[in-house]
Amino acid sequence: MTGWWRRLRGALGLGVVWAGGGAVVGGLIEAIANFVPALNGVDMWIPLLALPGFIGGVIFAIALGIAARGRTFNELSFPGMVALGLLGGIVLGGLLVGIGAPPMILLPTTALSGLGAALSLGLGRMAERDQLPGGTSGSRALDSGRD
Numbered sequence: 001m002t003g004w005w006r007r008l009r010g011a012l013g014l015g016v017v018w019a020g021g022g023a024v025v026g027g028l029i030e031a032i033a034n035f036v037p038a039l040n041g042v043d044m045w046i047p048l049l050a051l052p053g054f055i056g057g058v059i060f061a062i063a064l065g066i067a068a069r070g071r072t073f074n075e076l077s078f079p080g081m082v083a084l085g086l087l088g089g090i091v092l093g094g095l096l097v098g099i100g101a102p103p104m105i106l107l108p109t110t111a112l113s114g115l116g117a118a119l120s121l122g123l124g125r126m127a128e129r130d131q132l133p134g135g136t137s138g139s140r141a142l143d144s145g146r147d
Contacts (some may be wrong), residue, residue: 011062022112023047052109060088074128081118085117086117093109
């Protein structure tokens with residue numbers, strides 16, 4: 001697999017993981033909304049949070065590919081990853097404001113993207129140490145282009 005295809009696969013994969021996180025949060029809100037009528041203003045919380053989660057994950061993957069190229073997860077700092085996540089959240093929020101969302105949307109998109117970045121770093125480090133199913137042996141550099 002060539003370097004560009006591999007990068008695309010990684011960005012889409014991270015987008016899917018972040019969309020799953022958004023879907024889980026949306027499902028929790030849906031469950032709580034069954035008991036709190038004030039939250040019933042929107043009845044489609046899962047897709048409402050999964051789609052921005054996917055876009056935010058792809059934006060974060062692009063920023064990560066640029067800023068952390070050639071480094072392993074163990075070489076990345078926690079504050080640096082969170083900063084990349086916050087940057088991705090600001091970009092995502094800016095896109096949403098650009099299509100008509102209220103500017104207040106910047107707060108949750110930024111905060112949740114920072115959280116997603118921190119969790120992504122934790123999962124990446126666990127995968128490098130073979131603590132997740134399918135983890136590879138040894139450390140591989142991010143986006144090294146090698147197969």
